[in-house]
Amino acid sequence: MAELTYREAVAAGIAQEMARDPNVVFLGEDVAAAGGVFKATVGLLEQFGPRRVRDTPISEQAILGAAMGAAMTGLRPIAEIMFSDFLAVCWDIVANEIAKTRYMTAGQVTLPLVIRTANGGGSRFGAQHSQSVENWAMAVPGLKVVAPSNPADVKGLLAAAIRDDDPVVFFEHKSLYAVKGEVPDGEHIERLGTAKVLRDGRDVTVLALAAMVPKALAAAERLAAEHRIEATVIDVRSLVPLDTETILREVVKTGRVATVEENPRLCGWGAEIASIVAEECFWDLDAPIVRITTPHVPLPSADNLEDATVPTVERIVATLRQAID
Amino acid sequence: MAELTYREAVAAGIAQEMARDPNVVFLGEDVAAAGGVFKATVGLLEQFGPRRVRDTPISEQAILGAAMGAAMTGLRPIAEIMFSDFLAVCWDIVANEIAKTRYMTAGQVTLPLVIRTANGGGSRFGAQHSQSVENWAMAVPGLKVVAPSNPADVKGLLAAAIRDDDPVVFFEHKSLYAVKGEVPDGEHIERLGTAKVLRDGRDVTVLALAAMVPKALAAAERLAAEHRIEATVIDVRSLVPLDTETILREVVKTGRVATVEENPRLCGWGAEIASIVAEECFWDLDAPIVRITTPHVPLPSADNLEDATVPTVERIVATLRQAID
Amino acid sequence: MSPRTKTKATSGRNDDIGEATRLGLWRQCLEVRHLEKRAYDLFLQNLIKGTSHLSLGQEAVAAGFGVAMRKDDWSFCTYRGHAHTLVRGASMTGVLGELMGRECGLLGGKGGSMHLTSVEHGAMGSYAIIGAHLPIAIGAAWSAQYRGTDQVAVCFFGDGTTNIGAFHEALNMATVWTLPVVFVCENNLYMEYTPIGEVTAVEHPAADRAGAYGLPGIIVDGNDPDAVFRAAREALAKARAGEGPSLIEAKTYRHSGHSRADPGKYRPDEEVKAWLARDPIPMYRKRLLDFGVKEAVLDAIDAETRAAVDAATEAAKASPEPALAVIERDVWADGGASWRN
């Protein structure tokens, strides 16, 4: 096991797959010579050369269009959209072209490509560089959606996404790039569509994603230490496919469920899971389903405002205490 | 009362407001000389002239950018995006600029504008011209979202949207354009953010939107006639603001709730409502919450495929029967 | 910026094009013409639902490229893409079947008129949202360049498309990466109902912008199969030689309305009349006769293509509706549609 940062795990995952498969190529703005604005792709240009690792103009539609056209003709491109907020400038290519083309062509076209993007808040960048838009991607049929919470998952899930024959939107969380963690040596690959139970408790099942995972875990520790509430914590990891098997199994065990979402409230991923639980585990629930989300507002930039807007450990603790009382 | 088609009600709503307020202007592709590709704006050019009713290039970002810039400097623009699928090509202007600017500027900027767009399936146009993307807009803080089901609401809600000081995305349903209905004479205006109870029943509360409203009503009639099941049917009308008061009140009365959604399953508007109900009416529910949606696939184009993909009266009837048994 | 016009005079039967190639152009023009007319008839008979956008009058553009392209080249086109799909070799039955929503359709009834695709023929899709396929085409070109094949991607679009952002992004990146791609703007003077001149800052919507991407402005007579063929041949050779993209503006005119329901009444009568007088099919027929090609040869090809359209119509009519099971197929590469376990 080596200790890597989350950002190093990105480069490691890409490098693992580029070394393995010459059809894997990588493009984006400032990704090659500069190693990415988050320094998550440092070294790839040096290792794989300018033919495979390419800087582009500021042309997100061209970036994703190029990725799509290359994928449909035999390559396995990885495209970086620098901030997930910028998915909006190329949303047509994502939602209308990449997501739908296999279906519309009755399977004639296969699109093995990955869109990597830096998601989420915590950097005081303001409302146009801090969004959590994993729910935008989840809402579009034809996209797989992954959001890792730790370096090992970054490498393993990114590798899996690259090998997958379907388009995957891979949400890296900005505020986690500096986080360190153990990453298995040698080839490391995880399975898409699998959630992970990180903590076992009898009182409530807490579902979290990406940067909300460490917060949910911290809250669970506090609830146990201070309030004798034992929470199961699940890292959802993949929104599409969704590991309902694991989620529903754990919800049934505790009879209580809460989601911790960084996306703004309305139509967040937690709403979808809540609706599944409310339909399929209705008789197993002992209490209302609780959603802890960023309120339905754009993200403000000042330190204190941003910190208080995204779910905090304190808010998770307080909400769960109240829900369980 | 005059009988108007849904498409005539669009023109009537716009005309009412343009006649009233010289700051209301209207722009879009083929909207002026041609009266719109759905003929929903026929006559406006003749009535208000080319200064106020303007054809544009195929430049959706420029259309909505122009609307935003005009709104922030004193006009009240109405912009047409021909098909709601095309919101994807200008999603940055919608989701990152129009939705966020008031908040980011702490209220310095006011954006009284309306984005009208033709939404939904039923026309055999295929996956890129048939989407129901009201949930995309609902997911973005800062947008109001309206989707009328009948001519009177088209006129009244469109007028209200134009008078509203916030940006409103106004989803007209393609398959309803030819539908006729009574529209009050004279000035007609409805209140945004209000749902409407269309039918009263004791067994289940059915929530529907736009083209799903007539289907839900037809299903309710069948359930009553054939299965002695009495459904309350609510036309949700407005997703943001959401009339939770009416919705939750009716849900509590019947103890059972179902949503009928044309948007594909994941993160649809029904998921959000289901999560609200599951949190706030948990103890009042007698049965699992049911969602009847388009499955999570792009929309196919062949007659029989498209008809079977979007929720049908038969599917609504069958699902509700099963849910109530 | 003065676009250079590429309509060199043709010299005769055995010039740089030659009779065999010309008969190929003639055949493709007729295939498109007869199939599109049939599509219109089927629409009037209510056997084609949804929408459809015909290339009647614009046949020469598709044919010129169809003949000039290599089998392993790739084409990308729009909702107005029956022609471009056919000329690559896709089956007429597949095309008509798709328009009619039948199981035999190229897409099994899942795509419809606006999305015709036949990957086995290099027809890489018809795209219904303006502009998107220009960036996608550069991706295919990049793939050819990367893998060192000398395939070329050809991307067809309309005049109205030159005003959308994706056009700009694709053209710029194509030049910067020296990609083997040919952009073909079919300037038929109209968007849906609005004249392109009313919404465009320059006279020639594509050619006058070529300079903004370091490219020469090229205009061809889009109603002359020879002119299109020559421009195509040159641009394809340039791309294959690794010399990068081309942008060609082909001036042409659609005979019918924008889409199925449109009678096209917004167009001045004289304009329509003038362009009908330049109908590519009788013009080309006359040229071939002038070159000494036997009338019987031309008529035989005409009869063959008509018969092929008739046969395809019958085959498509006989094909059943798609099975409902396909609704939940082929979202994913595993053939399925499930988003959960």
Next chain:
Amino acid sequence: MSPRTKTKATSGRNDDIGEATRLGLWRQCLEVRHLEKRAYDLFLQNLIKGTSHLSLGQEAVAAGFGVAMRKDDWSFCTYRGHAHTLVRGASMTGVLGELMGRECGLLGGKGGSMHLTSVEHGAMGSYAIIGAHLPIAIGAAWSAQYRGTDQVAVCFFGDGTTNIGAFHEALNMATVWTLPVVFVCENNLYMEYTPIGEVTAVEHPAADRAGAYGLPGIIVDGNDPDAVFRAAREALAKARAGEGPSLIEAKTYRHSGHSRADPGKYRPDEEVKAWLARDPIPMYRKRLLDFGVKEAVLDAIDAETRAAVDAATEAAKASPEPALAVIERDVWADGGASWRN
């Protein structure tokens, strides 16, 4: 396409610009210079979080327009927008306060460095997603045209922005509608870390594209306040006269990295050195002295602007954090944030 260069030789103290205006330019350059330096210091002191993008080295562009614009004109700028916001008259305390996330910030701490806005000064916003504000600026111009005022919208953006789709859409529509808008491309040779020349099909990313929108290509020396002022004055007059948009490319250079954390190491030493030698502030100072302006006059303005920055710094530091209640305010025009009843 040969862009015409607009740097006419300046003639002297009382020429078409005159001393009073020049002192205004001098003052605005210094205000920007000192404020940006202070922003950098505060960042090093960890009093400014998030990111920030300085205009050090590019002051002359903001100043040239700031002085030429009328109070009721509108400006639209980017994340690199402290300069453009200041020159419209926004308060230094408001700018620094916003960078520091304080209650006194122009946006009360809700927007941050990349979104400075002061509607009361016609500073209609800083936009952080490349390209978006070009279409928005045409909307303001449309509004002026519609209401028959002779206000002009001025839109500032970088060289890298010329490759995104929104640029193309906005430029085309501005010409088609003859809108009173001036597009100002500050070509500082780099996007974030990538040289613009490596990703652009033409040499002058804005000027070489002007022809695609029916506009003349205009290049000015963006380090010369007089040159920028003259170009601005001419373009504003053209717009006010109802003669439509202009596109101006101002060649300049940023002295620091792209944003707070970037040391700018990707730039060749000689290049940096050459541009530092053309630092607009000492160059302009020298010109003013050559024209016979007294050193004391220049120094007094320098001292005043430094003092203003110092005072603003203290005021901003003294301002409290925003109240948490503002989180749920001002989503809607009613002042609130509720999405349900």
